[in-house]
Amino acid sequence: xxxxxxxxxxxxxxxxxxxxxxxxxxxxxxxxxxxxxxxxxxxxxxxxxxxxxxxxxxxxxxxxxxxxxxxxxxxxxxxxxxxxxxxxxxxxxxxxxxxxxxxxxxxxxxxxxxxxxxxxxxxxxxxxxxxxxxxxxxxxxxxxxxxxxxxxxxxxxxxxxxxxxxxxxxxxxxxxxxxxxxxxxxxxxxxxxxxxxxxxxxxxxxxxxxxxxxxxxxxxxxxxxxxxxxxxxxxxxxxxxxxxxxxxxxxxxxxxxxxxxxxxxxxxxxxxxxxxxxxxxxxxxxxxxxxxxxxxxxxxxxxxxxxxxxxxxxxxxxxxxxxxxxxxxxxxxxxxxxxxxxxxx
Amino acid sequence: xxxxxxxxxxxxxxxxxxxxxxxxxxxxxxxxxxxxxxxxxxxxxxxxxxxxxxxxxxxxxxxxxxxxxxxxxxxxxxxxxxxxxxxxxxxxxxxxxxxxxxxxxxxxxxxxxxxxxxxxxxxxxxxxxxxxxxxxxxxxxxxxxxxxxxxxxxxxxxxxxxxxxxxxxxxxxxxxxxxxxxxxxxxxxxxxxxxxxxxxxxxxxxxxxxxxxxxxxxxxxxxxxxxxxxxxxxxxxxxxxxxxxxxxxxxxxxxxxxxxxxxxxxxxxxxxxxxxxxxxxxxxxxxxxxxxxxxxxxxxxxxxxxxxxxxxxxxxxxxxxxxxxxxxxxxxxxxxxxxxxxxxx
DNA sequence: AGACTGCATGTTGACGTGAACATGCGAGCG
DNA sequence: CGCTCGCATGTTCACGTCAACATGCAGTCT
Numbered sequence: 006x007x008x009x010x011x012x013x014x015x016x017x018x019x020x021x022x023x024x025x026x027x028x029x030x031x032x033x034x035x036x037x038x039x040x041x042x043x044x045x046x047x048x049x050x051x052x053x054x055x056x057x058x059x060x061x062x063x064x065x066x067x068x069x070x071x072x073x074x075x076x077x078x079x080x081x082x083x084x085x086x087x088x089x090x091x092x093x094x095x096x097x098x099x100x101x102x103x104x105x106x107x108x109x110x111x112x113x114x115x116x117x118x119x120x121x122x123x124x125x126x127x128x129x130x131x132x133x134x135x136x137x138x139x140x141x142x143x144x145x146x147x148x149x150x151x152x153x154x155x156x157x158x159x160x161x162x163x164x165x166x167x168x169x170x171x172x173x174x175x176x177x178x179x180x181x182x183x184x185x186x187x188x189x190x191x192x193x194x195x196x197x198x199x200x201x202x203x204x205x206x207x208x209x210x211x212x213x214x215x216x217x218x219x220x221x222x223x224x225x226x227x228x229x230x231x232x233x234x235x236x237x238x239x240x241x242x243x244x245x246x247x248x249x250x251x252x253x254x255x256x257x258x259x260x261x262x263x264x265x266x267x268x269x270x271x272x273x274x275x276x277x278x279x280x281x282x283x284x285x286x287x288x289x290x291x292x293x294x295x296x297x298x299x300x301x302x303x304x305x306x307x308x309x310x311x312x313x314x315x316x317x318x319x320x321x322x323x324x325x326x327x328x329x330x331x332x333x334x335x336x337x338x339x340x341x342x343x344x345x346x347x348x349x350x
Numbered sequence: 351x352x353x354x355x356x357x358x359x360x361x362x363x364x365x366x367x368x369x370x371x372x373x374x375x376x377x378x379x380x381x382x383x384x385x386x387x388x389x390x391x392x393x394x395x396x397x398x399x400x401x402x403x404x405x406x407x408x409x410x411x412x413x414x415x416x417x418x419x420x421x422x423x424x425x426x427x428x429x430x431x432x433x434x435x436x437x438x439x440x441x442x443x444x445x446x447x448x449x450x451x452x453x454x455x456x457x458x459x460x461x462x463x464x465x466x467x468x469x470x471x472x473x474x475x476x477x478x479x480x481x482x483x484x485x486x487x488x489x490x491x492x493x494x495x496x497x498x499x500x501x502x503x504x505x506x507x508x509x510x511x512x513x514x515x516x517x518x519x520x521x522x523x524x525x526x527x528x529x530x531x532x533x534x535x536x537x538x539x540x541x542x543x544x545x546x547x548x549x550x551x552x553x554x555x556x557x558x559x560x561x562x563x564x565x566x567x568x569x570x571x572x573x574x575x576x577x578x579x580x581x582x583x584x585x586x587x588x589x590x591x592x593x594x595x596x597x598x599x600x601x602x603x604x605x606x607x608x609x610x611x612x613x614x615x616x617x618x619x620x621x622x623x624x625x626x627x628x629x630x631x632x633x634x635x636x637x638x639x640x641x642x643x644x645x646x647x648x649x650x651x652x653x654x655x656x657x658x659x660x661x662x663x664x665x666x667x668x669x670x671x672x673x674x675x676x677x678x679x680x681x682x683x684x685x686x687x688x689x690x691x692x693x694x695x
Numbered sequence: 696a697g698a699c700t701g702c703a704t705g706t707t708g709a710c711g712t713g714a715a716c717a718t719g720c721g722a723g724c725g
Numbered sequence: 726c727g728c729t730c731g732c733a734t735g736t737t738c739a740c741g742t743c744a745a746c747a748t749g750c751a752g753t754c755t
Contacts, residue, residue: 023711089440133411
């Protein structure tokens with residue numbers, strides 16, 4: 006029996022050309038191809054050209070799996086998050102993706118469809134199998150606490166907008182600063198006090214905004230009305246706004262996000278209370294649309310892009326040099342538009 | 351010279367335990383560990399337990415790079431998109447991520463920060479090095495056409511909301527159907543004709559919506575006013591709305607997305623034209639906030655989740671069985687709220 | 696009893712890359 | 726002139742996994 010005809014059995018996917026193929030084509034060793042592929046300087050210009058030509062001719066593309074196996078680096082950052090359908094998360098993710106791309110990393114999304122115990126734990130389990138060098142977590146704090154999930158040891162982690170800042174480096178918007186800005190703006194206009202439409206009880210940012218609102222009120226000797234708790238949705242803002250509209254004492258409202266502010270605005274219109282003539286409203290986030298609300302919304306701008314950028318920076322610092330950074334706060338800015346004015350005389 | 355002390359030089363990152371370590375710990379061969387790791391059935395219950403224990407003890411996690419190298423599969427889907435800061439894109443991405451996770455795939459984001467020639471080409475180049483089994487492209491059509499970018503041959507592709515449906519399978523919302531629904535709704539209420547605030551000239555979905563609006567008008571023998579072109583932003587909707595508000599003939603406006611509709615609404619309020627008593631407005635998208643606009647917006651709901659799910663389905667069908675599917679259209683639904691009414695008598 | 700089957704488990708090698716370690720050649724220098 | 730140094734290039738091997746092919750053992754059938 007002579008050499009059987011070597012039937013190219015490969016029943017699976019056709020693999021692309023490898024370094025060896027390029028090497029053969031260019032008449033060099035595989036190592037030289039590797040050097041060219043990685044842009045090393047110690048290759049003769051002629052040789053380099055020959056290799057590049059061979060690469061183009063064969064349509065060679067480096068196999069990232071082999072590369073990762075060899076180097077232990079995936080050049081990818083995992084991002085664990087719940088729904089993307091939140092203005093802030095999305096903006097943050099966008100910035101993370103861009104910052105990562107600039108640094109030569111790609112983003113692997115690890116969604117947690119439903120924030121139940123099991124799902125969260127599942128996401129973290131799955132994480133073990135993901136090809137990532139580090140992880141950025143954008144998840145409501147209490148879910149991290151309740152699920153005492155164990156992150157794979159040795160995996161660099163940065164946490165955004167959440168507690169757990171004691172365990173991991175954290176990047177966050179300066180919630181308290183923003184809330185103070187909003188509250189003082191209203192107080193400064195002459196309002197006796199400021200009502201607050203808060204986010205969900207267990208949300209990290211909601212809690213911080215609420216506490217800062219309360220502290221600011223106290224610091225100014227203003228009465229502290231009970232906070233009204235919403236769920237971030239414009240719908241909940243609307244429901245709460247309807248209640249608030251009934252009380253003629255209410256002349257200033259600080260809403261924990263723009264979406265709820267939108268609902269409040271609608272409630273005021275429906276109740277025939279003029280904004281800002283009778284009632285002033287301040288939001289939080291400065292989403293794209295806020296300037297087109299009716300009236301255009303005075304709000305606290307968050308720099309999501311900055312948060313994303315800093316997260317990547319902090320994470321990559323740990324990934325690449327092992328240096329774990331401390332936590333960072335990103336400032337906020339008050340954007341005054343037309344939904345606030347002096348209280349009615 | 352005796353065996354030098356084998357200094358564990360590894361200067362780079364500490365690697366986690368490998369199959370070999372687990373095998374040693376559990377006193378089995380590496381292959382058996384592999385079998386357990388992949389849930390094969392042909393392993394004795396005792397042995398399996400022993401291996402699992404060893405895995406836990408050592409904190410073993412499979413190396414996906416090695417796995418991918420061996421199998422040629424990354425179990426990851428690349429998503430190429432511009433800014434995430436668009437309501438629709440984000441919702442679609444969310445659905446894609448969830449659908450992919452359900453199928454055991456993760457998502458690798460490949461952002462294209464600025465839609466310039468170079469950037470797009472760059473993203474596609476980078477793609478060559480990405481560890482993905484297939485790609486979903488969510489990019490404005492004209493950018494694909496203008497950049498005659500070459501996708502790596504043999505890489506399965508699905509295109510969302512774009513042309514290029516001739517080259518690749520496409521999944522899209524039935525734009526025309528939605529626009530017809532909106533236009534007919536207004537006509538049905540008794541409006542003489544319907545004005546249109548369109549999206550950017552070269553946007554695929556904007557064009558389809560606009561064409562369908564025009565055709566519907568013609569089909570009903572209604573006069574076709576010139577379309578006014580915005581850029582999707584609420585700000586542009588506001589500017590156009592201000593113009594429209596000046597013309598007392600205008601009683602019905604179909605806006606190509608909800609954000610521009612928000613701007614139109616604000617313009618009407620500022621101009622003292624009542625919605626819907628004097629002017630009716632219909633949007634497109636049904637974003638979360640639309641129900642809380644003032645007045646709540648009648649709009650065309652898009653099922654982004656469905657688009658995402660179908661994209662993944664189509665892509666994975668090609669990835670896993672090589673079967674290339676045709677293009678799909680996802681229906682839309684008209685959501686009637688309070689921004690539309692019969693024209694003033 | 697002998698051959699054969701089915702199953703758990705082990706051994707070998709290859710996937711594509713790149714670090715570490717050769718090799719080989721010409722220039723520079725005492 | 727002989728030695729060394731610098732540089733381009735080549736060779737070898739391991740990264741961790743899993744398919745393919747052994748091996749070995751307990752039943753089962755004729």
